[in-house]
Amino acid sequence: MKLGRILMKTVIRVPLIIWALAVLYPIIWMFLGAFKSNGEIFASPWSLPKVFNFHNFVSAWTDFNIGTSFLNSIFVTVLGTILSLCFALPTSYAIERLQFRGSKVLFNLYLSAMMIPMVLGWIPLFFLLLKFHMIDNLWALSLIYAVTQIPFSVFILTSFLGTIPKQLEESAAIDGLSPYGILFRIVTPLMMTGIITVSIMNAVNFWNEYFMAMIFLQTDEHHTLGVAMDLMNQQAQYTNAWGALFAGLSIAIIPIIIVYAIFQRQITKGMTEGAVKG
Template identity: 65%
Template sequence: MKRTVGEIMSRTGIRIPLILWTLAVLYPIFWMFLGSFKSNAEIYANPWGFPETFNYQNFITAWTEYNIGSSVFNSLIVTLMGAVLCLVLAIPTAYAIERINFKGSNVLFTVYISAMMIPMVLAWIPLFFLLNQFNLLDSLVGLAVVYALSQLPFTIFVLTSFISTIPKSLEESAAIDGMSPYGILWKIVTPLSMSGIITVTIMNTIQFWNEYFMALIFLQSEGNYTLALAIDYISSEAQYTNAWGTLFASLVIAIIPVIILYAIFQRRITKGMTEGALKG
């Protein structure tokens, strides 16, 4: 009986802080969601209450007058291009580092790992001049390339831990049957590393979708604004036009894809991170 009471108290002591932390995280999101359906008068008169009527005008205003629609499209393009390019570069590199014994492979892997420790802010100024030199400044393609390269060390680090656990006998059998090294990579190694690939892709996608500072530096024309820059513009406008409902609606539009993506692939992410921790 004493042991049972002790276990209950122990579990309660663990769960109460977690519940309080969950409420602290969810409440601002819930408040923002309610604010997106309120008029400015309701926001000032009753900021913490429910809206009298659920008004969708804030979403219409954000989508039309503030061009959130084009910003969503720009973010989608940059995110997809960056995620795909990062995988195209990371998968062969991780395979070469892990499977091909060449002089300097350990040094190369150490360099990639060390790159994870370098703050990206140190590269912003050199990247600005480099993109300008290649006529990729104020370009969604240039921003996607920067995104892909910024997450390349992390992606390689995760994928090498998955590739290292694939039995070499499978690759040797495929080679005996006449399969080329590229065929082994894309038809055997890549499918068997799918948990890690999905995990890093989702994490990179969320990172690219929410990124703000590099987009602010490398994008200049309003037509190329990503969603983060568009929301920042609405935030600055809200101080003078009282468009707080529109700002809340824009934030809701921004977080809904991330929530849906995480809800769909939650088990995949957890499984991939757990397997990566055990295999690494």
């Protein structure tokens, strides 16, 4: 019996270990390449760097304008995440709790919007922003990010709202609390796990977004990291700045790793709690 359990665990774990190594190896190789000189990268691409030199990071941050793009990405990610949450949280509460006429239809419309490819809206959005003189504007890009994630955020948050007992809100209403007071003082603290989960998933999506940033941002000082890394990759082919490119990629991926490491438990808990609607 014990042998069977050991074999079963081995069968399950071995493919997972192999998959983890396949995913981690290129990332580790990229981090090591960020500390190597160009000569070391070509001479011994698979070895450890002889000296851990931070020159590539300085070069990527200053010479290739990664520093400005990094700050731009932080701006659009934070602002887009906050706006998306501000739009989605009251909407989710209204759909799930108020049960007004047409609430189910509205919820189904949000679900349908999740199925529409965003690429279909790029051209109309471009001309709309052009008309309002909002091309190459980080505020406009943040707003677009927030709006595009409202359907997903509403879908997740309504699932969390369904797990909160209505009796708590009814007691608060009897005590004279307004619907907004119930939402922000009673409901929001109870569904903080869901809010953190949605915020992190949206933030990761905004941080990694490339195509809309490339279309709607046109000057170097407004480029986000995705666009800057693409331009840097093109330049590295002609300037032989592969070490700086690896350093830039490392700078781009480090914030996501840190955020996931900090909120890993909340994300896992949020995904499991939101899967069952009460």
